[in-house]
Amino acid sequence: MKTRELGISGRKIVWVDENIPLMGHIAFGVVDRGTNIIQVRPTTICHLNCIYCSVDAGPYSRHRVTEYIVKLDWLVEWVKALVKYKGVDDIEALIDGVGDPATYPRIVDLVSELKNINGVRVVALQTRGYVLDHELVEELAEAGLDRINLSIDTLNPVKARFLQGVEWFDASRVIEVAEYIARETSIDLHIAPVWVPGLNDEDIEEIIVWAKKIGAGKRWPALGIQKYLVHKYGRKPRGVKPMSWNEFWRKLRELEKKYNVKLIHDKSAFNFHEAPSPPPPYKIGESVKVRVVENGWLRGEKLGVPPRRDRVITIVDAEEIPLNTSIRVRIIDNKNNIFIAKPLL
Ligand code: SF4
Incomplete structure (x- = not known):
């Protein structure tokens, strides 16, 4: 286990190897919520500073003191063991996390290794797209990546810099790469904006129109709009009042009608079903x-x-x-x- 002190904003980066088991922590390793979707979390690093970030990531994080990057072989070993335990043949390995997993230095190798595991049918990557370019996207496609869940909250570059909380964020570049993914590669695109009421209401409608236009959602739904939620350690934009769930679902239904697109999905849209989890080896109170x-x-x-x-x-x-x-x-x-x-x- 190597460590170095040059993390973002001086936080320490821990390189997680065989000294640390990869089940048990929310931020790195594997997370299993009792379904056929295994969350694979290779890194906690994110260079953005979204003003609503629920996991307080990025250079201006107030609560984090450590970032983690997991050794590839060790991560794959844990995923393999979990897939075997679950005993189903339609696992989705969803590479996500409390940072942006596309920053993982061996992201292409990770996709390729996951895709080769017996029982893994789908490999998907959750990202905000700021590290993607044509070359990386081609490599990910070749490695077998099936879907990118792309979070993009606005098509307006000025507003994007405000929402993503960093001056250098280039939404037009992310938009261009997204269009390339949808049109030129085998990777499906699922657009997943966070709806922050009062800040990107019109933008959400523009994103719906854009996602349909570029051909997102070939095998999976084109859009999965996320509700802004307040979390204990998350960032809270001043003056923003979260929607209630009722209001959120009502508005999505209205938008579904207006744009003739599905925005509320049932489990079958992502082939999401229960699958056994290993019992927790330590009890509460133990x-x-x-x-x-x-x-x-x-x-x-x-x-x-x-x-x-x-x-x-x-x-x-x-x-x-x-x-x-x-x-x-x-x-x-x-x-x-x-x-x-x-x-x-
Ligand atoms: S919301 Fe996602 S992309 Fe934005 S700072 Fe948090 S982890 Fe990074």
Whole structure:
């Protein structure tokens, strides 16, 4: 496990290798929510600073102290094991995360490795597109990428710079690459803007028209509009009041009629179904001995690994606990095999 101090805005980047299990953390590795979709999270890094970012990513993050990049072979090994456990032949490996996974240095190799796993039918990539160019897109297509879920909130370059929170963001470049993907490659495009009420209402309608025009959505729905949500550690744009779910669904239904396009999807649109998950090996309330191996993702957290090395555990309230020590922790959450614990002092 190598570390270096040159992370974005001085945050440390941890290169995650065999010393850290890849199930148990929300930010990196594999996330399994009991379906045939496995979330594959190779990196936490994002260079944007979206004003509504739910995961507080980017150069101006206020809560993050560490970024993680996962070693390719180690990540693939965990995905393989999980696919085998699930025992179904229509797994979607969705490369996503709490950063922009297209920044992963070996993204093409990752796509190719995932595509070669027996049981993986679809490989998809969630991105905001700022690192994509024609060459990378061609390489991703050749590696077998089936779909790009592209988040683009406006077609207006000035507004995009405001929403994405960085001066250098070039929406016209992302639009050009998106059109290239839709027209010239085998990769399907699913356009997934975040609707921030009061900030991009008209833009959402323009995006619907544009997505239809360029031919997004050949095998999957062309559009998946995301509702802006307030998260505990997320950024909250001043003056924005989130829509209620009722209002959101009502507006989507209106837009569906107006533009003759499907915006509300059922599970079948993405072949989404239940598939078995490994049971969490540690129960809530259980006391577990862990080795404290790294700094945690957010301030005050550390990463702990039990002797069985089967999960990574986020230890909260752990500011004062030194690395490379062994302590006992009490598990306080284990939902979806994502483990949070508190030190037992
Ligand atoms: S919303 Fe996505 S693209 Fe924007 S800062 Fe957050 S992680 Fe990066």
